[in-house]
Amino acid sequence: MPRTSNGRERLVQAGVELFSQRPYGSIGVAELCAHAGVNKGSFYYFFPSKEALALAVIDHHWTWQQGVWAGILDDPGTILERLRALFAATTKMQVDARVGTGWVTGCLFGNLALEVSSQNEPVRLRLEKIFDEQIDMIRSALAAAVASGELDRPADDVDGAARAIVAQLEGLVLFAKVFNDPSQLDALWQNSLRLLGPTPSPTR
Amino acid sequence: MPRTSNGRERLVQAGVELFSQRPYGSIGVAELCAHAGVNKGSFYYFFPSKEALALAVIDHHWTWQQGVWAGILDDPGTILERLRALFAATTKMQVDARVGTGWVTGCLFGNLALEVSSQNEPVRLRLEKIFDEQIDMIRSALAAAVASGELDRPADDVDGAARAIVAQLEGLVLFAKVFNDPSQLDALWQNSLRLLGPTPSPTR
Numbered sequence: 001m002p003r004t005s006n007g008r009e010r011l012v013q014a015g016v017e018l019f020s021q022r023p024y025g026s027i028g029v030a031e032l033c034a035h036a037g038v039n040k041g042s043f044y045y046f047f048p049s050k051e052a053l054a055l056a057v058i059d060h061h062w063t064w065q066q067g068v069w070a071g072i073l074d075d076p077g078t079i080l081e082r083l084r085a086l087f088a089a090t091t092k093m094q095v096d097a098r099v100g101t102g103w104v105t106g107c108l109f110g111n112l113a114l115e116v117s118s119q120n121e122p123v124r125l126r127l128e129k130i131f132d133e134q135i136d137m138i139r140s141a142l143a144a145a146v147a148s149g150e151l152d153r154p155a156d157d158v159d160g161a162a163r164a165i166v167a168q169l170e171g172l173v174l175f176a177k178v179f180n181d182p183s184q185l186d187a188l189w190q191n192s193l194r195l196l197g198p199t200p201s202p203t204r
Numbered sequence: 205m206p207r208t209s210n211g212r213e214r215l216v217q218a219g220v221e222l223f224s225q226r227p228y229g230s231i232g233v234a235e236l237c238a239h240a241g242v243n244k245g246s247f248y249y250f251f252p253s254k255e256a257l258a259l260a261v262i263d264h265h266w267t268w269q270q271g272v273w274a275g276i277l278d279d280p281g282t283i284l285e286r287l288r289a290l291f292a293a294t295t296k297m298q299v300d301a302r303v304g305t306g307w308v309t310g311c312l313f314g315n316l317a318l319e320v321s322s323q324n325e326p327v328r329l330r331l332e333k334i335f336d337e338q339i340d341m342i343r344s345a346l347a348a349a350v351a352s353g354e355l356d357r358p359a360d361d362v363d364g365a366a367r368a369i370v371a372q373l374e375g376l377v378l379f380a381k382v383f384n385d386p387s388q389l390d391a392l393w394q395n396s397l398r399l400l401g402p403t404p405s406p407t408r
Binding site (some may be wrong): 022023024025027085101103104105106110111113114115116117118119124127128160162163164166167168169170171172174175177178179180187190191194195196197198 | 225226227229230270305307308309310314315317318319320321322323328331332335354364368370371372373374375376378379380381383384391394395397399400401402
């Protein structure tokens with residue numbers, strides 16, 4: 001007997017795969033349906049529009065990525081070791097994607113941010129929330145490192161560092177995509193440690 | 205009497221404006237022609253394809269931006285003051301674009317990088333060259349600051365810092381676009397100074 005239809009899940013999965021690999025604007029409902037193996041009637045039963053699917057795809061991908069991040073940040077070891085492992089996992093994702101497709105695909109959220117966030121307010125707002133949550137996760141880890149004495153920095157001064165580190169991550173993922181070379185991310189940990197340092201005076 | 209046709213220049217200018225504001229994939233030859241006030245026959249006289257125009261647009265925009273960067277880096281003042289002025293000018297461009305359109309438009313090169321560089325090898329290669337040249341300009345400025353004693357850092361160690369700073373710039377421009385808020389770039393100078401600092405040991 002057939003199972004209850006999993007058409008919605010298959011459409012979301014098709015969106016994660018296609019939107020990660022190619023520009024959002026180049027992918028239509030017909031291709032999403034073909035990739036998911038569902039017909040157009042089913043698509044519009046689940047989603048009123050491609051944008052509605054995109055929001056579901058963003059939520060699905062963030063739920064997954066947030067779980068990965070939370071798992072790594074909950075691992076044994078010092079907090080800075082866990083952050084380092086988180087960045088290593090991020091680099092590995094870019095390496096793995098390149099092995100599968102021949103191309104560094106980049107960050108689904110970063111890609112959508114630069115392609116559509118000035119054109120599509122619901123998508124921009126969802127991405128804003130996700131970047132805020134990413135920054136919050138890093139901030140909490142840094143605050144815990146300060147509280148445990150692992151990191152010598154004023155406890156009220158980790159917000160800027162968390163933002164700078166997530167921006168550095170996104171900038172290096174952009175480099176990885178432009179240079180089609182995931183090793184661009186190798187500098188992330190050293191750069192993050194510098195971003196956690198005291199502000200140097202220009203001449204030291 | 206009519207001047208010699210400036211159709212090519214008008215098409216390139218239309219490309220700079222439209223590709224800066226909206227996704228590359230959403231803009232067709234017909235719209236570029238209408239924006240430039242030239243007919244399709246003229247378009248194909250100058251450019252065999254939209255991609256060919258895109259490459260000309262990228263070159264034109266980089267020639268302009270490179271001139272702006274070089275001018276600022278050649279100004280009076282210490283080298284670090286000039287770098288700071290360069291970043292302030294970059295922030296101002298995002299503020300000005302937002303005033304004109306209501307949206308932070310971001311960096312034309314970054315936008316194209318994340319939208320099309322895994323789909324369009326000629327565009328990716330051109331962007332790779334431009335990001336290399338941007339990094340080179342920052343590296344040269346940092347090397348000069350080391351040589352003049354302004355910056356205390358091993359002279360052979362400025363490459364990584366230059367890359368980290370350009371990545372930070374691109375990451376913060378991405379934040380400015382996601383949050384539709386150019387003030388995200390306000391942290392660029394402080395973060396750059398940190399990226400120029402010594403690598404801290406985790407516990408200090």
